Amino acid sequence: MTAHHPIPARMKGLNRAEICDQNFIEFVKDWSGHVGAKPAAGDAVLPGSMLDAKGFIELLESQLISRHLDLMARVLRVQNKVFYTIGSSGHEGNAMVARLTRHTDPAFLHYRSGGFMAERFRKLPGMDPVMDSALSFAASADDPASGGRHKVWGSKPLWVLPQTSTIASHLPKALGSAVAIEQARRIGHALPIPDDSIAICSFGDASSNHATAQTAFNAAAWTAYQKLPAPVLFVCEDNGIGISVKTPDGWIGRNFRDRKDLDYFHADGLDLATGYGQVQAAVDHCRRTRRPTFLHLRTTRIMGHAGTDFEIEWRPLEELCAVEATDPLLRSAAIALESGLVSKDALLGLYEATRKRCFAAAEDADRRPRITTLEHVMAPLAPYTPDAVVAEAARTAPHDKRVAAFGSEDKLPEKLPPRHLAIQINNALHDLFCKYPETLLFGEDVAQKGGVYTVTKGLQKAFKGTRVFNTLLDETMILGLAQGYANLGMLPIPEIQYLAYFHNACDQIRGEAASLQFFSNNQYRNPMVVRIAGLGYQRGFGGHFHNDNSITALRDIPGLVVGCPSRGDDAATMLRTLAALAKVDGRVTVFLEPIALYMTKDLHEAGDGQWLFPYPAQDEAMSLGEGRVYGEDAEDLVIFTYGNGVPMSLRAARSIEKKHGWKVRVVDLRWLVPLNEAFIARQAASAKRILVVDEGRHAAGVGEGIITAIAEAGYRARPFERVVGADTYTPLAGAAFLVLPGDEDIVAAADRLA
Numbered sequence: 001m002t003a004h005h006p007i008p009a010r011m012k013g014l015n016r017a018e019i020c021d022q023n024f025i026e027f028v029k030d031w032s033g034h035v036g037a038k039p040a041a042g043d044a045v046l047p048g049s050m051l052d053a054k055g056f057i058e059l060l061e062s063q064l065i066s067r068h069l070d071l072m073a074r075v076l077r078v079q080n081k082v083f084y085t086i087g088s089s090g091h092e093g094n095a096m097v098a099r100l101t102r103h104t105d106p107a108f109l110h111y112r113s114g115g116f117m118a119e120r121f122r123k124l125p126g127m128d129p130v131m132d133s134a135l136s137f138a139a140s141a142d143d144p145a146s147g148g149r150h151k152v153w154g155s156k157p158l159w160v161l162p163q164t165s166t167i168a169s170h171l172p173k174a175l176g177s178a179v180a181i182e183q184a185r186r187i188g189h190a191l192p193i194p195d196d197s198i199a200i201c202s203f204g205d206a207s208s209n210h211a212t213a214q215t216a217f218n219a220a221a222w223t224a225y226q227k228l229p230a231p232v233l234f235v236c237e238d239n240g241i242g243i244s245v246k247t248p249d250g251w252i253g254r255n256f257r258d259r260k261d262l263d264y265f266h267a268d269g270l271d272l273a274t275g276y277g278q279v280q281a282a283v284d285h286c287r288r289t290r291r292p293t294f295l296h297l298r299t300t301r302i303m304g305h306a307g308t309d310f311e312i313e314w315r316p317l318e319e320l321c322a323v324e325a326t327d328p329l330l331r332s333a334a335i336a337l338e339s340g341l342v343s344k345d346a347l348l349g350l351y352e353a354t355r356k357r358c359f360a361a362a363e364d365a366d367r368r369p370r371i372t373t374l375e376h377v378m379a380p381l382a383p384y385t386p387d388a389v390v391a392e393a394a395r396t397a398p399h400d401k402r403v404a405a406f407g408s409e410d411k412l413p414e415k416l417p418p419r420h421l422a423i424q425i426n427n428a429l430h431d432l433f434c435k436y437p438e439t440l441l442f443g444e445d446v447a448q449k450g451g452v453y454t455v456t457k458g459l460q461k462a463f464k465g466t467r468v469f470n471t472l473l474d475e476t477m478i479l480g481l482a483q484g485y486a487n488l489g490m491l492p493i494p495e496i497q498y499l500a501y502f503h504n505a506c507d508q509i510r511g512e513a514a515s516l517q518f519f520s521n522n523q524y525r526n527p528m529v530v531r532i533a534g535l536g537y538q539r540g541f542g543g544h545f546h547n548d549n550s551i552t553a554l555r556d557i558p559g560l561v562v563g564c565p566s567r568g569d570d571a572a573t574m575l576r577t578l579a580a581l582a583k584v585d586g587r588v589t590v591f592l593e594p595i596a597l598y599m600t601k602d603l604h605e606a607g608d609g610q611w612l613f614p615y616p617a618q619d620e621a622m623s624l625g626e627g628r629v630y631g632e633d634a635e636d637l638v639i640f641t642y643g644n645g646v647p648m649s650l651r652a653a654r655s656i657e658k659k660h661g662w663k664v665r666v667v668d669l670r671w672l673v674p675l676n677e678a679f680i681a682r683q684a685a686s687a688k689r690i691l692v693v694d695e696g697r698h699a700a701g702v703g704e705g706i707i708t709a710i711a712e713a714g715y716r717a718r719p720f721e722r723v724v725g726a727d728t729y730t731p732l733a734g735a736a737f738l739v740l741p742g743d744e745d746i747v748a749a750a751d752r753l754a
Contacts, residue, residue: 024330031334031337035340040053063328065115066095066115069134085307091112093269094299097116097283098117104159108163108177109202144156146162146519146520162524167210172215173483174199175219180484180487183466189488199232212507219472231286233295235295236256240301261291269298300327380518393573397432420600430462438489439490442470444495478496486513498546514560527582527586535549560588561588564594565593565594604654627676629666629668629683631664640680648743680706681710681715694741697724698724721750
């Protein structure tokens, strides 16, 4: 690359954005190299380059757009007209990746992707990358990507799914989307993109070290090792630094060059003439072989991590000058001049015209409306169309498919005797598979074994391994796959084997899946039903990882729906509604299955069979937020509970009624997120005493939400007690029951109320 002259002493006190801006102008003015014969539009821009002259000029224009958006943001941020200054300067070479891929290749981009976006905008006529970006920088409600909720690189027509990730948490779902492209063919699902599409995922060198990134690389290689197609292009934009922490020289190449089943390519992202053919080789390889491909793209970072990063305060001036001399725009300017394509005056004219265009767009964006109400902020977070959801939940599966799935007319579950929870969940899953041919169920041990508790038994036999299959033992990747399948129109039902295992992968729901509708202004959805076996009370097996009652980890995720049945018929009608919420409103939903109730048949005494229930008719479904009430007219004591607490409370109610002569009502909430506060208030209104039975932890369960709903409804004067788990991990064996509420604790609480 042509070295730039040292920074003049007069410029050492300026901010680095101004330095880089002036560097380009002075470089062009001072350039005195040899000018070659001007190539035709279809000829190589320089001898030996795979990039033609027309392509170079367009890439240069995209690079300049990206740069001037950065410069504009630095200037206007101090005027509160722009609210985001993490820039793409030094990474403009990623425009080559956009040019060499299609606008229908799903793209999951990190925040230094201005060049990529500017170039991808060329793929469809009538779109303006400058105005769209300016609206996003300004947090305008007119921002077509997020509606002003965040500065994101995103576009519905360009298949760029918005990310706010900074630590590579988007890699698993990018791989999931790549796998989904091929999975669709196997199940006969019509894709919204071409069958030979690839998924693109960009990230920084520092982020490649993150556990979430490593799990995606491992899963990609695990998939390729089994000769399963996974056409993902991992683009590591290596600028050698993460905020202020330098990546060891050569680390990315050393770490990825020789990985089996992760095909490595290197490209010079600082030089369009050289790098274009190198990027093209990687893209072509990924599309042709359908294998995971790692593109190591050389970049640099100038102007610091963000506008608030004053590198001069912690980085030697000589080092800064050396980095700024590698600015890819200087090399692009040299190519433009050497090739004879552009004169100095024309290049400077283009540079200043692009600056003017970006500032004009920013000033326009600043005059556009911004979000001013809470309702506007939250509008895309949790869409809910009740009538449509109810109708979809009650829609029945084709009869002939049901007969084939269950084995015969006589084996249809509604014709069989009452059964326990595990069987009825299994029956409901069979029905969902008959109803939705795009349904996939996957996780650890769910296929031939039928799950640890046989809840998925027979599903693979009935619906084949293309729809019911085991994954690698990696919850992060299980939920990444779910997002990929959902992005491409399928209905995934991933299983997390135990609630404790969810914590390893929580951000795939909190930071990624549940946030997509919010940050895309409801343009992108990833509907799914996540099955999680959890809660406590297992006998003879357990300890913390198999008796996890950390329900707050789920309750704290905005937009999520969490249902928790306590009996088999409720499980079936709840599953129908969860699936309908996913299909109709694109919701991310969780079905929390109480392990200890899977096989429970009796309620009060052995052999009474009072916890066995008939399978509900096909057109029955449970409305979101609908609870179940035992003893509707009882007012002396009202017990609010869920999950394992329901049969416990019913048993305790019998003892309390005998002991105190009270009539006891037990309220099974069934829906834990969102809590139906109006329903809770109605049940509390007529209560003389209130008892909350919460198997979560004292400091972080469900009870706080119940109590708050009661208090805010004006019933805070009612005498009440709370029975709740202790603030501890669950120990092994019988000691587990010392930390979880029991029947006797409920009775004791009633005694205190008496």
